[in-house]
Amino acid sequence: MRNTRRIDVHHHIVTPQYIEELAKVGVVEAGGLPLTPLAQWTPEGSLAVMDRYEIDAALLSVSSPGVCFGHATKNRDMARSLNEFAAQCVARWPRRFGFFAVLPLPDVEAALSEIGYALDQLSADGIGLLSNYAGIYLGDPRFDAVFAELDRREAVIHLHPTVFTDSEIPSAKNAGSPIPTLPGSMLEFIFDTTRAVANLIFTATLTRYPHVRIILSHAGGTIPFVANRMVANSDIVTAFFKQVQAGQVAPPSPEMIEQLTRENREEAFRQLRGLYYDTALSANAHVLRALQFLVPPSQILLGTDYPPVQEVGTRSYLNKLATYPDWSPQDRSAIESGNALGLFPRLHASA
Numbered sequence: 062m063r064n065t066r067r068i069d070v071h072h073h074i075v076t077p078q079y080i081e082e083l084a085k086v087g088v089v090e091a092g093g094l095p096l097t098p099l100a101q102w103t104p105e106g107s108l109a110v111m112d113r114y115e116i117d118a119a120l121l122s123v124s125s126p127g128v129c130f131g132h133a134t135k136n137r138d139m140a141r142s143l144n145e146f147a148a149q150c151v152a153r154w155p156r157r158f159g160f161f162a163v164l165p166l167p168d169v170e171a172a173l174s175e176i177g178y179a180l181d182q183l184s185a186d187g188i189g190l191l192s193n194y195a196g197i198y199l200g201d202p203r204f205d206a207v208f209a210e211l212d213r214r215e216a217v218i219h220l221h222p223t224v225f226t227d228s229e230i231p232s233a234k235n236a237g238s239p240i241p242t243l244p245g246s247m248l249e250f251i252f253d254t255t256r257a258v259a260n261l262i263f264t265a266t267l268t269r270y271p272h273v274r275i276i277l278s279h280a281g282g283t284i285p286f287v288a289n290r291m292v293a294n295s296d297i298v299t300a301f302f303k304q305v306q307a308g309q310v311a312p313p314s315p316e317m318i319e320q321l322t323r324e325n326r327e328e329a330f331r332q333l334r335g336l337y338y339d340t341a342l343s344a345n346a347h348v349l350r351a352l353q354f355l356v357p358p359s360q361i362l363l364g365t366d367y368p369p370v371q372e373v374g375t376r377s378y379l380n381k382l383a384t385y386p387d388w389s390p391q392d393r394s395a396i397e398s399g400n401a402l403g404l405f406p407r408l409h410a411s412a
Contacts, residue, residue, distance in 0.1 A: 067379075068117060068363060068401040070219065070276060070362045070363065071120070071221075071365060072107065072119035072120060072364075073122055073123065073366070073367070074102070074121045074143065074150070075102040077100050078139075080096050080099065080100040082135070086130050086232060089232075090235075090236075091124060091125045091246070092125055092224060092246025092250055093246055093247070099368060106368075114376065114379055117398070120158075120159045120160060120161060121150060121159070121161070123143055123189055125191060125221060125246075128163060130230070136165040137168065140162075141175065143163050144178075144179050148160065148184070148185070159187075159407065160185055161189035162185040164176065167195050167204075169204065173206060173207065176207070176216075186217065186407065187405075188217070190218050191223040192254050193257065199257045199261055200263070201260070202264070211270070212269075212271070212272045213272075215273070215274070219339075220275055222253040222254040223250070223253060224236055224237020224238065225237050225253060254278060254284070255282040258281065258333075259291055262329055277336055277337065277338050277339065279343050279364075280340060281355075285338075288330060291329040330355075334355065334360065335360075336356075338360060339361075339362045339364030340362070340382060340396070341366035341370075342366055342374075344378040344385070358396055359395060363396055
């Protein structure tokens with residue numbers, strides 16, 4: 062028996078109705094992976110896997126492609142159906158499940174209505190957001206009202222990637238991948254998380270809405286590897302030279318530009334260190350060591366990505382996490398459950 066608990070913050074729900082409705086608009090895969098096998102998922106099946114791998118509780122969410130039916134009413138109705146199904150799972154097994162509500166974005170008014178319903182009526186534990194909606198990335202001013210409401214509620218967000226297909230429904234094979242032979246989940250998922258986070262920083266969304274707590278899927282995509290590039294150097298240089306051209310200041314020295322760049326980078330790192338990162342599909346030394354360099358253990362959460370990774374993937378990643386040598390027992394306890402309990406105190410009652 063384990064001495065520590067496990068709480069999985071990256072655990073997906075699927076319903077037959079959802080798969081059927083996606084198929085009607087030509088969507089039969091997500092990130093290049095077929096959706097049909099996922100139609101066999103049941104909450105009882107998740108609980109069986111959780112029991113086998115000593116996972117006390119899981120936060121349910123909807124993965125890519127989300128509610129992308131090309132019609133606002135259908136998006137809204139399917140979001141409501143998925144949220145009510147997730148709430149029923151929590152009501153039946155309150156100590157084993159929580160859930161992140163799905164929103165019918167890019168319809169902002171419908172999303173605001175669903176936030177209220179999900180959090181106030183269904184008692185959702187947080188909100189699930191995708192990296193982009195019909196080509197509109199998180200951080201876009203068109204989503205400011207959503208972030209303002211989530212900030213007011215001090216909501217927890219689970220940010221999951223999807224592919225970029227602009228306003229097109231992702232119905233093509235390997236939709237969103239610029240290389241047709243490569244599935245979108247291989248590279249585009251991690252790149253799209255990175256794009257969304259970069260936009261949240263560059264639009265000052267994270268600083269304007271500081272009470273929103275964001276969990277990034279898959280160790281933040283490529284964020285641990287490109288964090289030092291989250292600097293708007295061109296904006297600094299352009300602003301200076303506009304002032305120079307206007308005769309307001311002397312040309313900036315290299316030392317001055319270097320100082321401003323350093324300050325800009327430090328601010329970006331500060332914002333990145335305020336985010337949370339789950340371990341789904343990221344249980345290898347290369348990713349975890351890069352993530353450790355970026356954030357303390359207090360910002361890392363256990364995630365499995367079940368059922369897309371199936372039971373074999375769950376077992377493999379949990380074993381790799383268990384044998385990762387650079388975490389102390391205290392770090393491991395925090396990552397596997399303690400940090401999640403800080404975000405979701407309701408789960409303290411989990412068996």
